[in-house]
Amino acid sequence: MIPLQPPRRLIDVQIDGEDVRVPEGSTILDACQAAGKDIPTLCYGDTLTPKNACRVCVVEVEGARTLAPACSRKAEAGMKVGTDTERARQSRKVVLELLGSSVDMSTTPRAAEWVEEYGADPARFGDDAATVEQPAKVDNDLYVRDYSKCILCYKCVDACGDQWQNTFAIGVAGRGFDATISTEFDAPLTDSACVYCGNCVEVCPTGALSFKTEFDMRAEGTWDESRQTETTTICSYCGVGCNLTLHVQDNKIVKVTSPHDNPVTKGNLCVKGRFGFGYV
Amino acid sequence: MSYDRLTHPLVRENGVLRRATWDEALERAAEGFRRNIAKNGPDSFCMLACARSTNEMNYVGQKFTRVVVGTNNVDSCNRTCHAPSVAGLSAVFGSGGGTSSYQEVEDTDVIVMWGSAARNAHPIFFQHVLKAIHNGARMFAVDPRRTGTAQWAHLWLGLNVGTDIPLAHAVAREIIHAGLHNEAFIERATVGFEEFKESVEPWTLTAAEQVTGVPADAIRELAHAYARADRAQLCWTLGITEHHNATDNVRALINLALLTGHVGRYGSGLSPLRGQNNVQGGGDMGAIPNRLPGFQDLLDPEIRTRFETAWGKPLQPRYGYNLTEMLEAMGEGKVTTCYLIGENPVQSEADSLSCIKRLSMLDHLVVQDIFLTKTAQMADVVLPASAAWCEADGTFTNSERRVQRVRKALEPPGEARDDIWIMCEIARRLGHDWHYDGAEEVWDELRALSPQHAGMTYQRLADLQGIQWPCPSEDSVEPPYLHHRLWETDPVKRGTPAPFAVLRHSPPVDLLDEEYPLRLTTGRRLDSYNTGVQSSGFASPLRRGETVEMSPEDAERLGLVAGEEVRISSRRGSVTAPVFIDPALRPGLVFMTFHFPDEVDTNALTIEATDPIAGTAEFKAAAVRVEKLVKAG
Numbered sequence: 001m002i003p004l005q006p007p008r009r010l011i012d013v014q015i016d017g018e019d020v021r022v023p024e025g026s027t028i029l030d031a032c033q034a035a036g037k038d039i040p041t042l043c044y045g046d047t048l049t050p051k052n053a054c055r056v057c058v059v060e061v062e063g064a065r066t067l068a069p070a071c072s073r074k075a076e077a078g079m080k081v082g083t084d085t086e087r088a089r090q091s092r093k094v095v096l097e098l099l100g101s102s103v104d105m106s107t108t109p110r111a112a113e114w115v116e117e118y119g120a121d122p123a124r125f126g127d128d129a130a131t132v133e134q135p136a137k138v139d140n141d142l143y144v145r146d147y148s149k150c151i152l153c154y155k156c157v158d159a160c161g162d163q164w165q166n167t168f169a170i171g172v173a174g175r176g177f178d179a180t181i182s183t184e185f186d187a188p189l190t191d192s193a194c195v196y197c198g199n200c201v202e203v204c205p206t207g208a209l210s211f212k213t214e215f216d217m218r219a220e221g222t223w224d225e226s227r228q229t230e231t232t233t234i235c236s237y238c239g240v241g242c243n244l245t246l247h248v249q250d251n252k253i254v255k256v257t258s259p260h261d262n263p264v265t266k267g268n269l270c271v272k273g274r275f276g277f278g279y280v
Numbered sequence: 281m282s283y284d285r286l287t288h289p290l291v292r293e294n295g296v297l298r299r300a301t302w303d304e305a306l307e308r309a310a311e312g313f314r315r316n317i318a319k320n321g322p323d324s325f326c327m328l329a330c331a332r333s334t335n336e337m338n339y340v341g342q343k344f345t346r347v348v349v350g351t352n353n354v355d356s357c358n359r360t361c362h363a364p365s366v367a368g369l370s371a372v373f374g375s376g377g378g379t380s381s382y383q384e385v386e387d388t389d390v391i392v393m394w395g396s397a398a399r400n401a402h403p404i405f406f407q408h409v410l411k412a413i414h415n416g417a418r419m420f421a422v423d424p425r426r427t428g429t430a431q432w433a434h435l436w437l438g439l440n441v442g443t444d445i446p447l448a449h450a451v452a453r454e455i456i457h458a459g460l461h462n463e464a465f466i467e468r469a470t471v472g473f474e475e476f477k478e479s480v481e482p483w484t485l486t487a488a489e490q491v492t493g494v495p496a497d498a499i500r501e502l503a504h505a506y507a508r509a510d511r512a513q514l515c516w517t518l519g520i521t522e523h524h525n526a527t528d529n530v531r532a533l534i535n536l537a538l539l540t541g542h543v544g545r546y547g548s549g550l551s552p553l554r555g556q557n558n559v560q561g562g563g564d565m566g567a568i569p570n571r572l573p574g575f576q577d578l579l580d581p582e583i584r585t586r587f588e589t590a591w592g593k594p595l596q597p598r599y600g601y602n603l604t605e606m607l608e609a610m611g612e613g614k615v616t617t618c619y620l621i622g623e624n625p626v627q628s629e630a631d632s633l634s635c636i637k638r639l640s641m642l643d644h645l646v647v648q649d650i651f652l653t654k655t656a657q658m659a660d661v662v663l664p665a666s667a668a669w670c671e672a673d674g675t676f677t678n679s680e681r682r683v684q685r686v687r688k689a690l691e692p693p694g695e696a697r698d699d700i701w702i703m704c705e706i707a708r709r710l711g712h713d714w715h716y717d718g719a720e721e722v723w724d725e726l727r728a729l730s731p732q733h734a735g736m737t738y739q740r741l742a743d744l745q746g747i748q749w750p751c752p753s754e755d756s757v758e759p760p761y762l763h764h765r766l767w768e769t770d771p772v773k774r775g776t777p778a779p780f781a782v783l784r785h786s787p788p789v790d791l792l793d794e795e796y797p798l799r800l801t802t803g804r805r806l807d808s809y810n811t812g813v814q815s816s817g818f819a820s821p822l823r824r825g826e827t828v829e830m831s832p833e834d835a836e837r838l839g840l841v842a843g844e845e846v847r848i849s850s851r852r853g854s855v856t857a858p859v860f861i862d863p864a865l866r867p868g869l870v871f872m873t874f875h876f877p878d879e880v881d882t883n884a885l886t887i888e889a890t891d892p893i894a895g896t897a898e899f900k901a902a903a904v905r906v907e908k909l910v911k912a913g
Contacts, residue, residue, distance in 0.1 A: 237557065
């Protein structure tokens with residue numbers, strides 16, 4: 001008697017000459033993943049509505065005038081997509097160069113790998129290229145905002161806003177190159193609406209937002225992901241049953257994330273689940 | 281303050297706790313149990329199992345009580361919160377679980393959050409509510425305080441503390457008089473409608489407005505919205521259950537669902553939100569005095585025989601003491617020894633001083649915990665345990681009846697050991713050679729005895745990201761909601777009809793008068809938890825310590841300013857705390873948490889008036905007065 005989602009038609013698309021069948025409504029990115037293609041993404045979030053901010057996932061759609069962002073463009077029946085064409089590669093290269101010249105991408109997972117793969121040269125704009133370099137904002141004991149690593153993908157704003165947390169503690173302030181993610185009037189977090197759920201940290205793709213534990217351990221040089229284990233268990237703070245993934249290094253919890261595909265949490269936690277592990 | 285983990289066993293010698301080896305501590309624990317059972321019989325023993333520990337631990341705990349000791353005196357702190365929900369739901373539907381799942385909340389049309397500050401107390405559940413609101417659902421908040429939940433509501437019904445039954449009755453009367461009740465459902469699936477209809481007749485909107493303080497128009501709007509909705513969810517938390525007549529409160533809400541047919545269908549249901557990670561599971565596992573694992577009735581001879589055969593020991597055919605009765609029995613000298621696992625009743629029970637007195641009358645108290653809590657400090661033997669959620673394997677069951685895997689991520693500190701290992705070691709010393717190779721073996725034993733868990737192998741739990749009970753078969757998954765049978769056209773399939781309850785309004789026991797004119801209600805804050813033992817371990821920027829929250833009007837009348845230290849007194853005790861002025865409170869209502877018992881022992885104020893059916897204390901309604909501190913000299 002459970003009302004099922006209306007059945008979805010399957011459609012055929014061609015990815016790099018290979019036929020792929022995906023449910024109607026899938027994005028090109030979904031189709032690429034089904035075809036086993038590795039498309040770089042930064043602003044894409046599996047729990048968020050695509051924002052089309054970074055353009056690193058662009059692909060070439062046959063017959064289209066411009067390149068299409070794979071993360072948001074819906075796959076259509078008969079669509080022919082090129083993921084690795086010269087035009088797409090060139091575009092990704094420039095995106096990586098522009099981001100890499102202005103933003104500290106040292107903690108962005110896979111950024112270095114992509115820079116090499118696409119032959120990007122972030123240094124080519126010279127030493128005096130504009131950057132967003134600034135001191136990290138450390139204004140509380142739970143998480144740190146290092147906006148010199150921010151690519152303005154807006155994922156944190158969406159996670160804090162109406163897509164998940166509905167707290168609206170942060171937004172985008174300023175215009176153009178001077179745009180930043182900011183609390184109201186750029187107040188410290190402790191004077192903002194922030195409830196420290198850390199759901200912005202969960203979705204941040206570059207490490208601009210990070211746990212204080214991770215930030216401190218990186219500063220000390222003790223952060224070592226190769227020595228960390230990840231174990232998914234259940235939060236003990238209330239009866240909702242949120243899933244927690246504990247990142248453990250040397251028998252200490254150093255970070256808590258949440259599985260994005262879980263039916264209870266969908267990647268979200270509250271302050272207790274995310275940060276309340278100090279007692280063990 | 282932050283607590284240190286227990287890292288080695290302790291035993292009491294010459295009045296003080298000293299470090300001991302595991303062997304010595306286990307021997308001492310077992311010897312005390314043996315001595316008391318020999319002298320006073322098995323019913324002089326009681327166990328408080330842990331609503332925070334795994335299903336597997338709770339299963340072994342109740343088995344220890346029933347098989348090794350031979351009594352049904354096992355309970356857990358679910359008594360202090362949601363036992364009335366279980367009692368109410370199982371009296372009506374024969375099953376004590378919430379009837380809906382979180383996904384259904386997103387897909388519903390009307391949500392009533394009754395006595396539930398979910399925005400702060402259950403934030404991730406509330407995200408499902410927020411999805412529904414963004415989808416166009418209307419949410420009604422019924423709460424004396426204008427909570428974070430109320431701020432998202434279509435309408436906030438700010439009722440007087442303890443007037444839930446009049447409000448529910450007025451809603452019911454309005455639905456009936458407007459002809460919006462579901463006659464077909466009532467006729468087919470319920471009994472007792474006529475008596476119920478008669479019992480709510482006096483509660484006109486005007487009468488209810490006078491008693492509850494909620495405007496008649498608001499009551500009418502809630503009644504019409506709930507009754508007219510295609511799908512509606514009724515959710516409640518401790519605002520309903522921490523009252524002296526809590527089971528009646530729960531029944532009053534269930535009446536509304538029966539009246540409108542908002543139960544047993546996708547998107548329509550009743551959801552009590554559980555306060556602790558495994559309160560649901562503790563009851564499901566039989567760690568309560570009246571049920572065997574699988575929430576099966578102890579008094580059913582057929583069921584009892586099945587367990588007796590499996591466990592090889594006859595079971596007492598009568599219910600044991602619940603937590604409240606245990607404490608009373610301690611006072612009367614009937615219970616002389618207690619095995620207390622992961623509970624801190626000294627700080628979590630209402631009227632804490634009397635709890636301390638009763639525990640101190642025990643001949644032998646064994647506490648198994650991860651911290652040296654105030655309760656553990658009173659013990660004869662303290663056994664250091666592992667933290668269930670990250671240092672043990674097993675399962676928890678959440679508020680939507682979803683059984684999910686708990687996995688070991690850390691090694692416990694020092695000599696702390698797994699709960700199940702500890703219990704097996706004591707069982708062995710009492711003549712029962714128990715051994716389990718890990719939690720899965722316990723779980724499989726439970727699955728063989730509990731039909732509603734039978735299909736939940738560890739592998740399936742991992743593959744399906746948890747499974748909601750009932751799950752009788754390994755080959756299928758049942759619908760996410762309960763009681764579809766009520767909608768069957770075939771009366772045989774429909775089964776026992778759900779009874780309406782005829783209820784009477786019973787105002788809070790602790791009456792307001794000139795001496796104690798203010799109503800104190802208690803609750804949680806977002807970043808803290810219960811007695812604060814766990815949540816004190818992280819530096820929350822939101823934490824501001826205990827305060828007494830009051831309305832601007834009351835503060836002005838009493839001449840108090842924010843931050844000023846004041847004395848709060850009830851008929852039982854008195855504490856001091858700074859004033860916090862909160863416009864979300866109506867005049868006459870003050871609010872405190874119980875997160876910081878070491879600084880402010882709020883439960884010295886609360887009343888130990890308990891619900892006669894479920895035994896839950898009236899934390900939500902004490903009469904107090906607030907006074908300026910008089911400067912010495």
